[in-house]
Amino acid sequence: MKTFITGHKSPDTDSIASSLVMADLEKKLGNTNDIIACRLGNLNKETEYALKHFNIEAPVLIENVSEADEVILVDHNNFAESASDIADAKIVKVIDHHRVSGFETSEPLFYMAQPVGCTCTILYELYKMNNIEIEPVYAGLMLSAIISDSLLFKSPTCTPKDIKVAEDLAKISNTDINTYGLDMLKAGTDLSSYTAEELINIDSKEVSANGYKIQIAQVNTVDIDDVLKNKIDIEKAMNNLISSKGLDLFIFAITDILNCNSKAIVLGDKVSVVEKAFNTTVENNLAFLPGVVSRKKQIIPPISESI
Amino acid sequence: MKTFITGHKSPDTDSIASSLVMADLEKKLGNTNDIIACRLGNLNKETEYALKHFNIEAPVLIENVSEADEVILVDHNNFAESASDIADAKIVKVIDHHRVSGFETSEPLFYMAQPVGCTCTILYELYKMNNIEIEPVYAGLMLSAIISDSLLFKSPTCTPKDIKVAEDLAKISNTDINTYGLDMLKAGTDLSSYTAEELINIDSKEVSANGYKIQIAQVNTVDIDDVLKNKIDIEKAMNNLISSKGLDLFIFAITDILNCNSKAIVLGDKVSVVEKAFNTTVENNLAFLPGVVSRKKQIIPPISESI
Numbered sequence: 001m002k003t004f005i006t007g008h009k010s011p012d013t014d015s016i017a018s019s020l021v022m023a024d025l026e027k028k029l030g031n032t033n034d035i036i037a038c039r040l041g042n043l044n045k046e047t048e049y050a051l052k053h054f055n056i057e058a059p060v061l062i063e064n065v066s067e068a069d070e071v072i073l074v075d076h077n078n079f080a081e082s083a084s085d086i087a088d089a090k091i092v093k094v095i096d097h098h099r100v101s102g103f104e105t106s107e108p109l110f111y112m113a114q115p116v117g118c119t120c121t122i123l124y125e126l127y128k129m130n131n132i133e134i135e136p137v138y139a140g141l142m143l144s145a146i147i148s149d150s151l152l153f154k155s156p157t158c159t160p161k162d163i164k165v166a167e168d169l170a171k172i173s174n175t176d177i178n179t180y181g182l183d184m185l186k187a188g189t190d191l192s193s194y195t196a197e198e199l200i201n202i203d204s205k206e207v208s209a210n211g212y213k214i215q216i217a218q219v220n221t222v223d224i225d226d227v228l229k230n231k232i233d234i235e236k237a238m239n240n241l242i243s244s245k246g247l248d249l250f251i252f253a254i255t256d257i258l259n260c261n262s263k264a265i266v267l268g269d270k271v272s273v274v275e276k277a278f279n280t281t282v283e284n285n286l287a288f289l290p291g292v293v294s295r296k297k298q299i300i301p302p303i304s305e306s307i
Numbered sequence: 308m309k310t311f312i313t314g315h316k317s318p319d320t321d322s323i324a325s326s327l328v329m330a331d332l333e334k335k336l337g338n339t340n341d342i343i344a345c346r347l348g349n350l351n352k353e354t355e356y357a358l359k360h361f362n363i364e365a366p367v368l369i370e371n372v373s374e375a376d377e378v379i380l381v382d383h384n385n386f387a388e389s390a391s392d393i394a395d396a397k398i399v400k401v402i403d404h405h406r407v408s409g410f411e412t413s414e415p416l417f418y419m420a421q422p423v424g425c426t427c428t429i430l431y432e433l434y435k436m437n438n439i440e441i442e443p444v445y446a447g448l449m450l451s452a453i454i455s456d457s458l459l460f461k462s463p464t465c466t467p468k469d470i471k472v473a474e475d476l477a478k479i480s481n482t483d484i485n486t487y488g489l490d491m492l493k494a495g496t497d498l499s500s501y502t503a504e505e506l507i508n509i510d511s512k513e514v515s516a517n518g519y520k521i522q523i524a525q526v527n528t529v530d531i532d533d534v535l536k537n538k539i540d541i542e543k544a545m546n547n548l549i550s551s552k553g554l555d556l557f558i559f560a561i562t563d564i565l566n567c568n569s570k571a572i573v574l575g576d577k578v579s580v581v582e583k584a585f586n587t588t589v590e591n592n593l594a595f596l597p598g599v600v601s602r603k604k605q606i607i608p609p610i611s612e613s614i
Binding site: 099100103105106108113114115116 | 399404405406407408409410411412413414415416417418419420421422423436603608611
């Protein structure tokens, strides 16, 4: 029997870390299946940095879950963000920190979600609940995920529980949160090797609202203008995706993780939605979003409401 | 601020007990809102017996959740089984043991589901996780719910965890499981005062499968033939509901809780689905279902598959 554990498409550090950590936890909980930590896409540079730092192999790259007897989802529940054949799989567990949407099972399952900033914060609690000791390497992975999702505790998605858990994980993994955290986040902002097509797919999410198809991609940087040097190529790549997917709106947010602001390239028929949502004007396809760092808390809700 | 806690429509003992128990737990977890245990329908006789035995007031009968600032769902997640306006409510927590279906939120939430026989088994774990002592009256309520959902541990939905938790709850509430359990279950089988219309609504669930609308109601008894004395009136009531709701199939399962068998009155255009699902013949609108006691495990899955 094979148990696949996977995070979402375009995996971020939380999805990758959660998949590896949950595999460890399942084994220690006594699951005797062949347990395989998986991923549905390439590693980003931030995650590569974290895996290298804690010296652990990446999850197995998969395209679907057809070979799995059962599947555990981490860091997502929406089928649209999961393996293409997930609706046919037997999902036995979900550990997540997102809203529930586009998810359904035919059988009862273990589902644990909490409104916290990071899936790994919940995984930490599962270790504690089951009195299982956390090994330093998995503590380091979970800490990396919390730093990543919370932008070193600066994102509005970050809760007091995330911070408390991160502090304990820093002790277990013997990590200096600020030094390691800044190094890891900066590693993730090295966008120099990406083509425009790759750039808009590093962390991209499709959202449906009121019948409209909206793509919201995001990259982190320490220099927004440096990313905007390739604005023409990025716009071309965005327009290609708008045509091929029939999108009504494409928002590409470039987030300055040091100053906690974003600029967004905005294309599609529904650009006015962004102007209304953020009470701003889109000039030359560009909108300035002061204080905005979180897609989940600060972009998706106003866009959904505005549309 | 008001927090409403509610189980599903046509509440059973688990829905009522979970609502009362969760209200106790929320208070002890430090929720300072006005916390109101609610119910979406009349008590059945089994639940009345349990509440009287442990001397506790029933939850407040509500028709909708319009007055609630936030809502906690227990023992269900499907909006079709919840308050009519649940889609507009802010759902902050779900504690449940059913499959996830027909459920969506716009915000992250606390969601705890486990594939166990009873919601109260999960609530017991929440007390333990949070190091909160369980008072005897709430232990008694949770024990009643586990006995009810598991038909005194005889239902295939019952798990080893349910039994273990029930044994601890019996100690805390100083209850003899078998004596009390049989008395409570028998109290629930006194169907003498119900009209045919009421009978088919005591514990009734609408299921959608492959675009078809299927109603599956169930009553427990110690004498199936006694219930069938009113077969003509029951059929009339069922046919009325088929017309008014546009149902494709109505299954009314009469379950003998001592011998663990069921007979079902089956009406609607899709009667053949039942014949296929249980490899049986429906004669005079009646099907014999040997060994069948659980709607969730033994009726809904084969019907869904067959349709």
